Amino acid sequence: MAGLFKVAADAEDDGGLLSDRIRNALTDEIASGTLVAGSALEEQQLADRFGASRTPVREALRQLAISGLVEVRGRRGLVVARMTPERIMDMFETSAEVEAMCVRLATYRMTPLERSRLIELHEGSLTMVEASNVDAYDTFNREFHECIYRATHNSFLAEQAQDVRSRLSAFRRTQLRQGDRIRRSRDEHEAIMQAIAEGDGDTASRRMRAHMLNAAAALGRYIDDRFGKDGSRSISDGSLSDQ
Amino acid sequence: MAGLFKVAADAEDDGGLLSDRIRNALTDEIASGTLVAGSALEEQQLADRFGASRTPVREALRQLAISGLVEVRGRRGLVVARMTPERIMDMFETSAEVEAMCVRLATYRMTPLERSRLIELHEGSLTMVEASNVDAYDTFNREFHECIYRATHNSFLAEQAQDVRSRLSAFRRTQLRQGDRIRRSRDEHEAIMQAIAEGDGDTASRRMRAHMLNAAAALGRYIDDRFGKDGSRSISDGSLSDQ
DNA sequence: TATAGGTTTTGTGTATACGCTAATTGACTT
DNA sequence: AAGTCAATTAGCGTATACACAAAACCTATA
Structure with a gap:
């Protein structure tokens, strides 16, 4: 769990869009180190874990990619960015x-x-x-x-x-x-x-x-x-x- | 048409990902003024125009939203940002x-x-x-x-x-x-x-x-x-x- | 006639299904 | 035994289908 960082996003933990909630959750997990840098992020796996489908997961990942928290590696998936x-x-x-x-x-x-x-x-x-x-x-x-x-x-x-x-x-x-x-x-x-x-x-x-x-x-x-x-x-x- | 600006994106006009092509096309059309500021952008309509489905159009629009070229208005669609x-x-x-x-x-x-x-x-x-x-x-x-x-x-x-x-x-x-x-x-x-x-x-x-x-x-x-x-x-x- | 309430419509948000690229693995050849 | 090529497969990109919410519209009543 991402208990270390309970960021401002918690204010609307359940009310907002599903893709936003996933994005916030992933942001916390990456910032807190729960998701270790360099590990692969598979869409279906994340979808299962959040009890959602791939669609909102994809949207969340794309936003994280732009934020620089995850790195896009061509066609073969995304990885958690290395926060050196x-x-x-x-x-x-x-x-x-x-x-x-x-x-x-x-x-x-x-x-x-x-x-x-x-x-x-x-x-x-x-x-x-x-x-x-x-x-x-x-x-x-x-x-x-x-x-x-x-x-x-x-x-x-x-x-x-x-x-x-x-x-x-x-x-x-x-x-x-x-x-x-x-x-x-x-x-x-x-x-x-x-x-x-x-x-x-x-x-x-x-x-x-x-x-x-x-x-x-x-x-x-x-x-x-x-x-x-x-x-x-x-x-x-x-x-x-x-x- | 967006003939005014033939941007660098044209280099790979057909090779890249569909969502990227749509994003580039929309970027050009907004920058060139073909898409007037304030006008609504409906996903299905854009999908029809590009001969694609809503999925890649959505991805493109989300990226444009982050770029600031389009404004997200709650649940009721996106509009072309006003480039004053x-x-x-x-x-x-x-x-x-x-x-x-x-x-x-x-x-x-x-x-x-x-x-x-x-x-x-x-x-x-x-x-x-x-x-x-x-x-x-x-x-x-x-x-x-x-x-x-x-x-x-x-x-x-x-x-x-x-x-x-x-x-x-x-x-x-x-x-x-x-x-x-x-x-x-x-x-x-x-x-x-x-x-x-x-x-x-x-x-x-x-x-x-x-x-x-x-x-x-x-x-x-x-x-x-x-x-x-x-x-x-x-x-x-x-x-x-x-x- | 104006307003309130319900209904329809429109469009996004999400789920699921399909195709295709490419990585992996195994067998076959040298 | 090692390298190469083909077959398999895992996973992304895209298409389609469904659900839900909000806005528009229509109707009924005051």
Whole structure:
């Protein structure tokens, strides 16, 4: 069973479409490692296991293929994609770069209303940190970043950023519980907010990149434990030190 | 018919999978405007038109939905996505930002072999410019950018960049034929190459962004003609002027 | 005449059946 | 004994059939 990760998909565990439920279930099983990387995925077998027919299974697999969670191998079936530590770090780095890109544009284009909304959100996160309320902070964090996406006033970019972010959600899950990561996370947000307030998009961008890479690093040991010991590569040769 | 755009998919017009052929055909028809935005797409009707059954049509439509070319509306069918000028410019801007991000990382991480390969490609493009060989330059251009993607040494980022680029291919088609765009394109490549040679990732990044936005601007009038007259917004408030 | 409720219709979601490609295995030849 | 070719088969790609849900339409009543 995929008990390790009970993702947001559980909200509508039985109401939605069958193909979507299968997709979510497979996503969880792959992210949690229940389905080991490289193993073959046969449609009929999965259909039997879910008590469904091949049709919705196929739809689910095709979506997973586009998400990159499974690899298509010509005519001869699909296999669970190998989520190597390198691959995961690549995804985190990409996410960091995308977030940095977004906050830069957002700094230049944000309306006063959007700015005050972001400030309001940020200030509200203080009590969560003091209460060590991880779940509340996690929700806030998502809103914080989505607020920045919207402030770019580029809906396509916002969708892309959201997509990358959602693909990492399964791995980011445990990040905030590592040590005093929450407090440091909020401190980094603070620094980003300051750069935004000064209208300095490039600085906000650099700080956001560092922020995201710190979050990734907080996951480093966890990922190493799960997937191997080789997750230590320099993931940003650029100006990482900041603030 | 979708005669306007004979895309690269034509290379294997009959050999590939039926669902892929349908997907390509629909992509062309949407990009070319043959299928007007907002119109409903019924599976059986499309199946009849392509002489196939609903199954491959469904697969194609699901892929298009993920690509953003069609919008899913609950249970009541799909509609052709509205490709407004704003949307297209958003996509071009995103592409520009992604390319800028890639070339920055590539500058820091590129191996000597990759650098020499890029130089070789760039120098080879000179004869194409002098011969005004648009098709050859278009092929070179794709290789040039893909070479940069790979040089980031981040396969996930490379895939994302490739994905964004491919989504724009239908619109970028005519770009190089506008005026002396080819020569200016190569000049911009030249400036980027220089920054790469100096190991200045930030400069390479800025120049790449400007390069991509120039390419988008070259398409501006074309897009305006096709989709309306409102495609003129400031698409980069940041440091656009460069070199 | 307008509205409410039921009926028909339309189209997606899912199940099942068939064909075809290609991988595997076995036998036959060298 | 090893390699090659043919036969078998496993599994995907596609076609067709059925179920169900939502929207449109028609009818009956106020």
